[in-house]
Amino acid sequence: xxxxxxxxxxxxxxxxxxxxxxxxxxxxxxxxxxxxxxxxxxxxxxxxxxxxxxxxxxxxxxxxxxxxxxxxxxxxxxxxxxxxxxxxxxxxxxxxxxxxxxxxxxxxxxxxxxxxxxxxxxxxxxxxxxxxxxxxxxxxxxxxxxxxxxxxxxxxxxxxxxxxxxxxxxxxxxxxxxxxxxxxxxxxxxxxxxxxxxxxxxxxxxxxxxxxxxxxxxxxxxxxxxxxxxxxxxxxxxxxxxxxxxxxxx
Numbered sequence: 443x444x445x446x447x448x449x450x451x452x453x454x455x456x457x458x459x460x461x462x463x464x465x466x467x468x469x470x471x472x473x474x475x476x477x478x479x480x481x482x483x484x485x486x487x488x489x490x491x492x493x494x495x496x497x498x499x500x501x502x503x504x505x506x507x508x509x510x511x512x513x514x515x516x517x518x519x520x521x522x523x524x525x526x527x528x529x530x531x532x533x534x535x536x537x538x539x540x541x542x543x544x545x546x547x548x549x550x551x552x553x554x555x556x557x558x559x560x561x562x563x564x565x566x567x568x569x570x571x572x573x574x575x576x577x578x579x580x581x582x583x584x585x586x587x588x589x590x591x592x593x594x595x596x597x598x599x600x601x602x603x604x605x606x607x608x609x610x611x612x613x614x615x616x617x618x619x620x621x622x623x624x625x626x627x628x629x630x631x632x633x634x635x636x637x638x639x640x641x642x643x644x645x646x647x648x649x650x651x652x653x654x655x656x657x658x659x660x661x662x663x664x665x666x667x668x669x670x671x672x673x674x675x676x677x678x679x680x681x682x683x684x685x686x687x688x689x690x691x692x
């Protein structure tokens with residue numbers, strides 16, 4: 443085999459090795475999904491602060507940590523979808539039968555806060571609501587229902603070890619405003635929430651060219667592998683021909 447041919451085979455081998463080393467690492471995604479429901483009860487004379495956390499009744503306390511054996515964790519994506527309903531009323535009494543009084547029950551603009559193990563996530567703003575009534579002896583103001591169907595929040599943040607415990611809090615104020623000869627109302631109400639949460643780990647596989655949600659082994663691309671096979675096969679043929687030439691009797 444000529445020097446030019448051998449040089450070409452060496453170049454092919456080097457190209458194959460370089461292509462394998464340069465194969466991009468593929469990203470993998472592992473997603474954990476869980477549904478949840480929760481409730482908050484409100485009560486108070488005159489003012490009922492909504493500084494409470496939902497009592498979640500159907501959510502695992504934690505999500506599984508990322509398996510570092512799969513690769514390097516790049517980021518965590520959390521997506522929450524939910525339906526929320528809030529209903530409240532306020533019962534007020536008059537001091538005197540006449541001239542009567544007016545009561546207005548007001549829900550201030552409020553906010554839902556989502557967190558994991560104390561790590562704050564995105565907040566969801568809720569609009570205000572009002573209800574009113576007029577009475578002489580008593581009256582009940584019913585809050586215009588607050589309903590949020592199909593609410594959604596999504597956040598991507600740097601890699602963390604584990605999202606931890608899921609928590610939802612509702613911050614705002616229910617206030618009974620009475621004008622005339624009436625006493626502040628006795629507020630009672632309840633919020634209900636249900637939805638689902640997806641926690642996705644986005645990672646880079648430890649093995650170049652591999653990586654999948656199931657952590658399968660990587661397989662070299664056929665192009666670079668083919669170049670290597672052709673190069674080494676050519677060298678083997680050249681070596682056998684050279685050996686045959688050297689051992690042939692003159």
